[in-house]
Amino acid sequence: MKDNAKTLTIITYAVLLGAVSVLLNDMREFDFNQFESFQNWAKNADKNEPWFTTKNAIQWSYYVISAGLFFWRGYLIYGFSYFLSILKEVEKGNYFSDKNIKYFRKIGNIFIWYTINVLILRFLLALIGESTFNFFDELKAEFTFLIPAGLAFYILAEIFERGKIVEEENDLTI
Incomplete structure (x- = not known):
């Protein structure tokens, strides 16, 4: 099993x-491609317009949502790193x-939260007009x-928890 664990x-x-x-x-591509257009927008933005009803809110929302998407992708990668701890x-x-048991629960939690939050962020991104969004797609x-x-x-966490109980009971009977 050790050889398999090392390979995994x-x-x-x-x-x-x-x-x-x-x-x-x-992130690098987003930064280089989008930051230039953001700077041009910032130079030409009308400072007298109300902030929440203009392009200002849309432009800032796009960057905040994109940053959120990058965060959640990083969080998913962090979730995959728990496989190393299990191994x-x-x-x-x-x-x-x-x-x-704790790692399996954390991985499950991360997968589910990632999916829910990315769906929400992509929906919001579609609302501001920066992407197309089809829930089923x-x-x-x-x-x-x-x-x-x-x-x-x-x-798996539940199965391993039951397995641990059975293992402890077997250790007591031997």
Whole structure:
């Protein structure tokens, strides 16, 4: 099992590094492409118009929502990093440890919160006119597996919790 755990650890590190590099590249591209238009808008914005009823609110909303989307993508990557902690526990032979149960719950929680919040932010982004949004198309994309996967991790946490109880009972009977 240790050889498999090491292989899975290497694969997990590769996936995490790839995901972080994609996120950083997207942030860099957003910054370079959008910051120039934002500066032009800031120079030409009418300072006498009410803030909440003008392009000012729309422009700022777009940047705030985009920053929120980057945050949630980073949070999802953080959730994937818990797989490394689970693999460490498995390598030590602690399959049904409290840590693994806690990590499975955290991963499930992160997957579900990521999906809900990104759907909300993309909906808001569509409201301000910066993107198209179709709820069913969004669900068909990356979200179709994240909510069921999050629920599956909650179920795994319950299974591991029951496994821990059974393991403790077996240790007492031997």
